Amino acid sequence: MIEIKNLYKTYHLKTGDVEAAKNVSLRIEDGEIYGIIGYSGAGKSTLVRCINLLEVPDAGEITVNGVQLTRMVNTAKGEKLEKIGNRQLNQARKGIGMIFQHFNLLDRSTVFDNVAYPLKYSGKSKQEIKKRVHELLELVDLTDKASVYPSQLSGGQKQRVAIARALANNPGVLLSDEATSALDPEATEAILNLLKKLNAKLGLTIVLITHEMSVIKSICNKVAVMENGEVVENGDVYDIFAHPKQTITRRFINTVSNLSKINKMIAEDVPLVRTSGNDRLVKLTFESESTGDAVISEISKRFDVRVNIVLANVEMIGDRPLGGIIVILKGNEEAIINTFRYLEEIKVGAEVLSNERTA
Amino acid sequence: MNELLEKLIPNVLDYSERFFTSCTQTLQMFAIAGIFTFLFGMLFGVVLTVTKRGGIRENRVIYYIVEIFTNVFRSIPFIILLIFLIPFTRALVGTAIGVKGAVVPLIFGAVPFFTRQVETALANVDDGKIEAARSMGSGTFGLIFRIYLHEAVPELVRVTTITAISLIGLTTMAGAVGAGGIGSFAINYGQNLNHQDIVNVCVVILLVFVCVLQTLGNFFSKKTTNRELITRRKEL
Numbered sequence: 001m002i003e004i005k006n007l008y009k010t011y012h013l014k015t016g017d018v019e020a021a022k023n024v025s026l027r028i029e030d031g032e033i034y035g036i037i038g039y040s041g042a043g044k045s046t047l048v049r050c051i052n053l054l055e056v057p058d059a060g061e062i063t064v065n066g067v068q069l070t071r072m073v074n075t076a077k078g079e080k081l082e083k084i085g086n087r088q089l090n091q092a093r094k095g096i097g098m099i100f101q102h103f104n105l106l107d108r109s110t111v112f113d114n115v116a117y118p119l120k121y122s123g124k125s126k127q128e129i130k131k132r133v134h135e136l137l138e139l140v141d142l143t144d145k146a147s148v149y150p151s152q153l154s155g156g157q158k159q160r161v162a163i164a165r166a167l168a169n170n171p172g173v174l175l176s177d178e179a180t181s182a183l184d185p186e187a188t189e190a191i192l193n194l195l196k197k198l199n200a201k202l203g204l205t206i207v208l209i210t211h212e213m214s215v216i217k218s219i220c221n222k223v224a225v226m227e228n229g230e231v232v233e234n235g236d237v238y239d240i241f242a243h244p245k246q247t248i249t250r251r252f253i254n255t256v257s258n259l260s261k262i263n264k265m266i267a268e269d270v271p272l273v274r275t276s277g278n279d280r281l282v283k284l285t286f287e288s289e290s291t292g293d294a295v296i297s298e299i300s301k302r303f304d305v306r307v308n309i310v311l312a313n314v315e316m317i318g319d320r321p322l323g324g325i326i327v328i329l330k331g332n333e334e335a336i337i338n339t340f341r342y343l344e345e346i347k348v349g350a351e352v353l354s355n356e357r358t359a
Numbered sequence: 360m361n362e363l364l365e366k367l368i369p370n371v372l373d374y375s376e377r378f379f380t381s382c383t384q385t386l387q388m389f390a391i392a393g394i395f396t397f398l399f400g401m402l403f404g405v406v407l408t409v410t411k412r413g414g415i416r417e418n419r420v421i422y423y424i425v426e427i428f429t430n431v432f433r434s435i436p437f438i439i440l441l442i443f444l445i446p447f448t449r450a451l452v453g454t455a456i457g458v459k460g461a462v463v464p465l466i467f468g469a470v471p472f473f474t475r476q477v478e479t480a481l482a483n484v485d486d487g488k489i490e491a492a493r494s495m496g497s498g499t500f501g502l503i504f505r506i507y508l509h510e511a512v513p514e515l516v517r518v519t520t521i522t523a524i525s526l527i528g529l530t531t532m533a534g535a536v537g538a539g540g541i542g543s544f545a546i547n548y549g550q551n552l553n554h555q556d557i558v559n560v561c562v563v564i565l566l567v568f569v570c571v572l573q574t575l576g577n578f579f580s581k582k583t584t585n586r587e588l589i590t591r592r593k594e595l
């Protein structure tokens with residue numbers, strides 16, 4: 001389990017102070033794949049680096065795998081951050097693997113030696129190291145590359161070597177700092193599948209930072225959205241997709257949703273989305289329980305409304321479907337109000353998109 | 360053969376014994392000063408890298424002491440440094456002349472140069488690698504030996520070659536304090552006695568020496584880069 005409480009970090013730059021973390025509190029349970037998403041400069045990199053103290057926060061408590069890495073103590077001068085000793089920190093870091101955007105492999109070492117790096121000088125025999133490295137390379141499917149140098153590998157292969165290296169000491173936690181951002185889509189998918197597999201097989205807790213919502217959508221169970229050093233929204237990935245609260249969260253969701261086309265259509269005033277009179281342009285959201293229900297025909301039968309479907313889409317979030325339909329409801333005021341009431345009753349999300357255009 | 364040499368370089372043959380002694384002296388100065396320069400330069404280069412701002416063991420005081428030492432001795436022209444250091448050399452090794460007396464100023468002349476070169480070589484090691492090693496629990500010594508020095512080997516070989524070549528240049532100047540060597544042989548027996556063939560031979564000898572060093576340097580630098588397919592771990 002990873003627990004972060006009231007974390008603060010400010011960088012004092014020549015151009016002014018940058019608050020990279022402002023009162024951030026997060027709790028990440030064992031076995032979760034926890035995504036942290038934000039634009040560059042949102043503070044997500046700082047946050048993930050605080051988990052293994054590559055970055056030392058100004059204030060806050062960090063506990064990883066039951067080890068308290070930082071805590072606040074009361075002194076005569078007020079509260080002060082107290083950090084774990086260097087030796088214990090290096091020990092604790094062996095239980096927290098980390099992978100990076102640019103892999104950070106040693107160019108002058110073979111794949112074997114790169115993976116063996118964290119095993120050496122830890123009291124293991126050569127035989128043990130050799131055995132463990134081969135296990136790890138098998139895990140990431142690179143056994144045939146043991147004697148090769150990183151420069152001869154593709155980006156995806158390099159990241160797999162980095163993953164094997166990060167897992168050498170059987171850590172309970174893997175931190176991933178934009179690990180797929182430098183990879184092509186195919187390699188990205190392969191790495192994400194590998195992370196998913198490791199999560200299932202080893203019960204590995206993964207904390208993953210990214211600026212791509214597609215990454216969150218495909219492998220995370222939980223997500224935290226960061227903006228200007230603050231976690232503005234967090235929770236279950238499915239819930240966030242179904243009921244985003246913050247504008248920034250919506251923007252991220254729009255990047256992966258086919259329904260986001262509607263915004264462009266509205267902006268360009270495409271005839272298909274023009275409304276008049278009592279017409280309402282509405283986005284209906286169906287969660288896993290209600291997807292597939294014949295809601296459209298039901299409402300047009302029950303109430304005196306006509307339903308024009310503009311766009312429709314079903315997203316798979318993890319293994320649960322999330323449906324969305326954008327429709328224009330046409331009918332008299334009363335019928336439309338009744339329709340909305342009914343939709344609320346059967347728990348179908350309804351969001352009016354361009355009310356101001358109805359004039 | 361002998362006749363040919365007699366014709367081409369008569370004066371070198373006349374002073375052949377002194378000529379060989381000079382070569383030996385140069386080699387001695389080069390070897391002794393070289394070893395110390397390598398050790399101290401490497402040490403100071405690492406210290407600068409580690410203690411600099413944002414380094415893995417930031418330490419203002421140590422950084423500035425090494426920094427100032429390096430800057431001061433790098434800005435003094437070597438010929439002046441030779442004279443300036445005479446009292447110090449005498450106190451340290453008992454004499455300020457001969458090979459023994461020349462080694463001290465040679466070290467002072469070459470260490471700052473090499474320190475800077477080592478510092479640059481280590482600065483080229485990607486910070487990401489350091490960060491990755493820290494995340495794996497490596498301490499200061501692990502970071503220095505297993506990342507910085509390990510990853511910078513080809514670059515370090517290159518800068519060692521450059522320093523070695525400039526050290527040869529310095530040894531010839533050390534002749535000025537009576538250290539002997541090829542430099543003073545060329546001046547005292549070649550230039551002063553007007554034996555051009557002696558000067559020529561000295562030039563050739565130095566040229567060969569520099570070429571050998573450069574070739575060795577290039578070879579090892581390339582060999583340690585390890586970017587091409589090397590299957591030395593076939594057995595695994």
